[in-house]
Amino acid sequence: EAGVAQSPRYKIIEKRQSVAFWCNPISGHATLYWYQQILGQGPKLLIQFQNNGVVDDSQLPKDRFSAERLKGVDSTLKIQPAKLEDSAVYLCASSFAPGGEFFGPGTRLTVL
C-alpha cells in the first residue's frame, strides 16, 4: 500500500511571498488532514476534509492560509503572504475515519 505523498519536501521563501504544498492521500482514505508542526511542539490541526468537504478549519489562519480538496482526492495548502512564524513542517495525513492517521513525510518550510 502506497503511503501519503507530499511535495515539495523542502521550501525556502522570503516573508510576504506565497507558497503551495501538495498532498496525495492513501487510496480510499476519505479523511484528509493538514497539520502544522513547529519545532519542539506537537502537530496542530489546520484543516480536516471529509471527501471534498471541510469538517474543521477552526485553527486555519484564513486571512493567509487556504486549502482545497477538489474531487475528494489530493489536496493543496497555500500560504499567501507568508510570515516568519509560518516556518514549520506541514504534515498531510489521511485515514478511513478520524483517529489513527497515517502521515506523509511532510514539507519543511523556512520563511526568511
Added chain:
Amino acid sequence: QKEVEQNSGPLSVPEGAIASLNCTYSDRVSQSFFWYRQYSGKSPELIMSIYSNGDKEDGRFTAQLNKASQYVSLLIRDSQPSDSATYLCAVNTGRGKLIFGQGTELSVKP
C-alpha cells in the same frame, strides 16, 4: 489548561529498563486515544491506540487508559536504543478532532 499535556522530558532510561510516558487530557467526552512515535526529522508513526479503560498490550508496548482520571500512559518494556524518539499522545475529542500533546523525548542509553 492545555487540552493534552505531556511531560516534555527528555526522559532518559538505560537499555533494558521500562520507560513510562504519561499524558493527561481535559475533554471528558474524549473517546479514543493514540500514541505516535516520531524520530528526529521524520513524520509521526502510529504505534498504539486504546479506546476503553484498562491496559492494551502490543509486543513491548502497553497503553493504559483511565477515563475517570483523564489519564493515558505508554509503557515500553525492555527499552532499546532504537526506541529513542519523541512520543506524541493524541486524543480524539467527541467532536472528532485529534489533539496532540507537545511530545515527550525519550532517550535510551546503551
